[in-house]
Amino acid sequence: MLNHTTVHQLHSLKLAGMAEALAQQLDQPHAFALAFEERLALLIDREISHRDTRRLTRLLQLAKLRTPATIEDIHYRPGPGLKREVLSTLATGQWIKRRHNLTITGPTGCGKTYIACALGHQACRQGLSTRYFRLTRLLEDIRIAHGDGRYARLMKTLANTELLILDDFGIHKLSAAQRNDLMEVIEERHEKKSTLVASQLPVEHWHDVIGEATLADAILDRLLHRAHRITMTGDSMRKRQADLTDRDRKD
Known part of the structure; x- marks a missing residue:
């Protein structure tokens, strides 16, 4: 009875990992052969693992x-x-x-988004807050936020996110309002947080897509400052997968 009360108390203290491990020990008689310190160490290890799993789940969500x-x-x-x-x-x-940035460029289907998301997943594993956006979607969210009172809160979230992933950069030329909003995001993050940009366009063409020379210079200066670069080449991964599928069907 005392043991079950202890399990309940551990849950009430939000020590779910320890509670689960203790309940398992109670159901496994051989666990009582271990020294008290060993059993306690197992409970603590389970709690740490439980918290790490919960944190990763939350960050990925x-x-x-x-x-x-x-x-x-x-x-x-x-x-x-x-x-x-x-x-x-x-x-x-x-x-x-170190608050560096990263650019990933290459043709459609070469795997830019996959690499970006893999690095985002890795950042979450390391306990770093991460957000993924297609650039057009982010700019639309900011446009709506201007009108519904969420702008300050959204910008604070973007400014505090340790890794911001901007995918499909350069699909459409930016409007004046979009340029201004992008500049605000990049300025708030400059040398404070890291931004990963994935684009079909080579970096040298980004200036034309942003438009308006002064703002384009300012945005790119901040994005490319201390930026690592990956330039991907080769055929589309989607095309290769389709070719392999067709070949399997023929075989």
Whole structure:
């Protein structure tokens, strides 16, 4: 009875991991052969693991990554483009802790979004707050926020997010209002947080897409300052997958 009361008290103290581990120990007689310190260590380990899992789940829910990608599932192809050693370095997360930026460019379907989401997932694993947006969607959210009273709160969230992923950068030329909003986001994050930008366009074409030389210069100066760059090449991953599927059907 006392043990069950202890389990209940652990739950009331929000120590669910320890409560679960203690309940399992009570159902496993061989656990009582362990010394008190060993049993306590097991309870603490379970609580730490439980909290880490909850934190990762919460961070991933907030990140809203477009693809459930992980670093371990990335396939490296021979030739120029994505290098294993480069991604291994980025996977440590030191570039985020040092407030560096990252650009990923390459043709449609080459895997930019997958790599971006894999790095976002890795950041969440490391306990770093992450948000994923397609740039057009983010700018639309900001436009709406101007009118419904959420603007200050949204901008604060964006400013405090440790890794902000902006995907599909440069699909459409920006309007004057969109340029201003993007400038505000980038300015608030400059040298304070990290931004990852994925685009079909080479970096040298971003100036034209942003438009208005003065703001374009300001935005790109802040985005590309201390930025790591990945330039992906080769055929579309979607096309290769379709070719493999067709080949399997023929076989």
